[in-house]
Amino acid sequence: MAYTWDAVLETGNELIDRQHQELIIAINNLLDACNNGKGRDAAESTLEFMVNYALKHLRDEEELQVRHQYPHYAGHKKMHDHFKRAIAEIVLHFRENGTTVALVGKLNISIGEWLTNHIKNEDARLARYIVSR
Numbered sequence: 001m002a003y004t005w006d007a008v009l010e011t012g013n014e015l016i017d018r019q020h021q022e023l024i025i026a027i028n029n030l031l032d033a034c035n036n037g038k039g040r041d042a043a044e045s046t047l048e049f050m051v052n053y054a055l056k057h058l059r060d061e062e063e064l065q066v067r068h069q070y071p072h073y074a075g076h077k078k079m080h081d082h083f084k085r086a087i088a089e090i091v092l093h094f095r096e097n098g099t100t101v102a103l104v105g106k107l108n109i110s111i112g113e114w115l116t117n118h119i120k121n122e123d124a125r126l127a128r129y130i131v132s133r
């Protein structure tokens with residue numbers, strides 16, 4: 001299943017939206033590499049890209065929250081930390097087992113679905129707060 005960018009995911013913050021779009025592309029590329037048996041090396045490079053991009057995005061978003069003295073920073077950061085642990089689990093699973101059906105399942109639930117829900121709820125709330133200041 002591929003994730004699509006649409007208006008529901010738009011927060012209105014240019015930086016956040018641009019990074020979310022890139023991240024969704026990276027997740028789709030990774031799912032594609034896992035599903036189409038492109039080989040471990042191809043999957044590994046798409047995984048590495050997705051992980052690095054996701055971590056950079058979380059850092060940038062947290063920095064934005066600190067800069068704007070976002071009142072829900074602590075809770076938002078906790079959710080990011082949970083997401084980071086899910087990413088670490090996926091990397092470990094890939095190293096140990098390669099591109100299994102279970103990995104694709106984890107990618108969909110812990111990364112794709114988690115992220116799209118987080119964007120619609122938490123990141124949208126953050127973007128509204130920044131606009132309101």
Ligand SMILES: [Fe+2]
Pocket residue numbers: 061076080118122123
């Ligand atoms: Fe976030």
